[in-house]
Amino acid sequence: MSPMDTLAAFNLHKLPFTREVAVREMLSLSHFEQARHGLLACLERRMSAAIIGPAGSGKSALCRALRDALPEARYRVHYVKVADLGKRDLCREVATAMGVTSAGSYPMLVRRIQEDFAQSGVADGVRPVLVIDEAHDIRPDVLGVLRILTNFDWDSRLVLSVVLAGQPRLETLLKKATLEDVAQRIAFTARLRLLSRDETANYLAHRCAIAGQPQSPFDPGSIEALFEMSQGNLRAIDRLALGALDEAATRGAKVVAGSDVVAARRRVLA
Ligand SMILES: Nc1ncnc2c1ncn2[C@@H]1O[C@H](COP(=O)(O)OP(=O)(O)O)[C@@H](O)[C@H]1O
Numbered sequence: 001m002s003p004m005d006t007l008a009a010f011n012l013h014k015l016p017f018t019r020e021v022a023v024r025e026m027l028s029l030s031h032f033e034q035a036r037h038g039l040l041a042c043l044e045r046r047m048s049a050a051i052i053g054p055a056g057s058g059k060s061a062l063c064r065a066l067r068d069a070l071p072e073a074r075y076r077v078h079y080v081k082v083a084d085l086g087k088r089d090l091c092r093e094v095a096t097a098m099g100v101t102s103a104g105s106y107p108m109l110v111r112r113i114q115e116d117f118a119q120s121g122v123a124d125g126v127r128p129v130l131v132i133d134e135a136h137d138i139r140p141d142v143l144g145v146l147r148i149l150t151n152f153d154w155d156s157r158l159v160l161s162v163v164l165a166g167q168p169r170l171e172t173l174l175k176k177a178t179l180e181d182v183a184q185r186i187a188f189t190a191r192l193r194l195l196s197r198d199e200t201a202n203y204l205a206h207r208c209a210i211a212g213q214p215q216s217p218f219d220p221g222s223i224e225a226l227f228e229m230s231q232g233n234l235r236a237i238d239r240l241a242l243g244a245l246d247e248a249a250t251r252g253a254k255v256v257a258g259s260d261v262v263a264a265r266r267r268v269l270a
């Protein structure tokens with residue numbers, strides 16, 4: 001069964017449950033909206049923030065929604081994913097966010113960024129925001145660089161807002177004594193959680209609706225199975241739901257049943 005066959009079987013005009021859901025097409029979830037509002041208010045006050053949530057709770061999606069909600073005329077948002085980020089890499093990312101040349105050695109970069117902070121660097125009124133995603137994977141010494149870069153006059157000159165997004169382990173990391181001053185700069189912590197049973201059902205229907213099928217093809221048994229297996233983890237729902245659509249299409253069914261979800265899981269785990 002090709003993806004095209006699945007689309008045709010369920011009258012969908014695009015593949016649902018893909019990663020790149022557009023911000024305007026996101027499902028409105030109350031805790032997600034609350035997190036977004038809190039973050040916006042925090043950045044408005046020129047403070048830094050954290051987004052804490054388990055894998056598959058929508059942290060990266062929230063980062064995208066946040067970027068989308070910040071007016072371009074007033075904010076320069078720079079997004080970076082932690083993948084073995086070293087101190088120098090982090091400095092480079094900070095420099096880019098600040099609009100400072102990011103070339104040169106580590107000590108040169110540190111000096112240039114500090115000078116830029118000292119001169120405030122926001123003469124045009126555009127506020128730099130650095131979003132660091134998957135920050136739970138960041139090494140403590142690298143996180144400590146944030147402090148070195150911004151340690152002087154932090155309170156009087158809030159030049160750069162940092163948003164750290166990561167799994168709950170990030171919070172533990174921030175509690176370490178050596179990172180106390182980084183933690184102190186976090187004025188707001190947004191919390192995301194896995195979806196409830198009802199939210200999972202809404203999510204399934206919503207993703208099909210934005211893909212062109214307003215009538216959800218998932219029967220109650222399949223929704224229950226999807227919730228039980230995913231525990232409300234959005235990424236797990238995505239993978240299993242798409243697999244279940246394929247299974248149902250293969251047997252020529254127009255409605256997805258619990259057995260399709262079981263078959264999809266078997267295939268995902270295989
Ligand atoms: N509010 C939302 N509406 C629609 N899809 C969402 C929403 N939040 C997350 N998703 C989708 O759920 C999946 C997992 O979300 P993601 O942001 O990658 O989770 P995390 O970063 O916490 O691991 C992605 O496919 C994403 O597009």
Ligand SMILES: [Mg+2]
Pocket residue numbers: 059060061133134
């Ligand atoms: Mg993510």
